[in-house]
Amino acid sequence: MVNYLSVDLESWAxxxxxxxxxxxxxxxxxxDKGHIKKSALAILEILKKSNIKITFFVVGQLYEWYPEVVEKIATDGHEIAYHTHAHDVLEDKTTLVRSINLSKKFLQRYKPIGFRAPRIYMDTSHLHVLKKYGFKYDSSTYGPFSEKRKIDGVYEFPVSAIGKIPIGSGYFIGLLGKNVNLLYRTVNKKNVPVISFIHNWQVVRAHKPTFPTTLHIITHPYYLPYLTDCFRSFEYLLKKLSIAPMKNLLK
Ligand SMILES: [Zn+2]
Structure with a gap:
């Protein structure tokens, strides 16, 4: 069973x-103090060792900061998908259009066909906008997998959930570590692939002040799993799972 573990590449902040x-x-x-670059290169290194190609959902602005890093992701053979220009939370359609327009250089260079909204937060009524800009699939919802679900000409590949529990989120890798694979296997047993993601700042921890801040933990204790160092869990999942880039779902 092929699964689709991707990386959302963004600043820890x-x-x-x-x-x-x-x-x-x-x-x-x-x-960001170079954390993007450091974490991306470390992730590329593990992927190379594991001989695995995945999808990176990249914040377009990073192409202005470190074009060589984004270029290396592409030349290493990974899929480059889009995660808005500046990790914009898509409250409305205008924000999405503005974001896309700011990322013109990035989008022209890599012509991504995959999209993921920050915080997995987007109204599916905006999918026609993605279609207009050449995107073929979206992964901005949680839910069960379906090969054929198409809205306004764009395939919807939700991040895996069991019922209401978003087991495919980076949060669950932080929460359960290697054991998250037990949940993935439950999904696979039904002959369904897992679509999941991890953040670069989970695989390689950020410099001090660490993410999230102490104040954040006190006010939002459910953020605690984001403190976990997920390097070993990521390595483990790469070893245990058969993984492909998400564009392969279109084949
Ligand atoms: Zn994100």
């Missing part, structure tokens, strides 16, 4: 610091 979203690009890059 994107989901953590509310003020981060509105900072100018240069300040964001400075705040």
């Amino acid at each position: 994107s989901p953590n610091l509310p003020e981060f979203v509105n900072l100018p690009s240069k300040k964001k890059k400075a705040l």
Whole structure:
């Protein structure tokens, strides 16, 4: 059974610091302190050793920061998909269109066909916008897998869930570590592939202040699994699973 474990490539600060979203690009890059580059290269190294090709959902802005890193992902043979321009939370259609327009250079260079919304948060009524910009599949929902579900000309490949439990999220790799594979196997037993993801900042931990901040943990204790160092779990999943890039689902 082939499964689809992907990496969402973004700054460790994107989901953590509310003020981060509105900072100018240069300040964001400075705040990230090279963690994007360090983590991406480490992930590429493990993938090379494991001889596995996956999908990277890349924040378009990173192509301005580290074009050589995004280029290396592509030349190493991985699929480059899109994760908005600046990890924009898609409250409405306008935000999506604005984001796409800001990523023109990135989109022209890699012509991604896959899309994932930050926080797995997007109204499927916006899928016609993705279609317009050449995307063929979307993975911005949680739910059961279906090969044929197409909305407005775009295939919907939800991140795996068992009932309401989003077992395919990076959160669950943080929460359960290697044991997450037991849940994946439950899904596979029904002859269904698992679609899951992990963040680069889970595989390689960020510099201090670490993600999430102490204050964050106190106010949002459910964030704790994001403190876990997932390097070994990621390695383990690469060893245990047969993994392919998500574009293969279209074959
Ligand atoms: Zn993200």
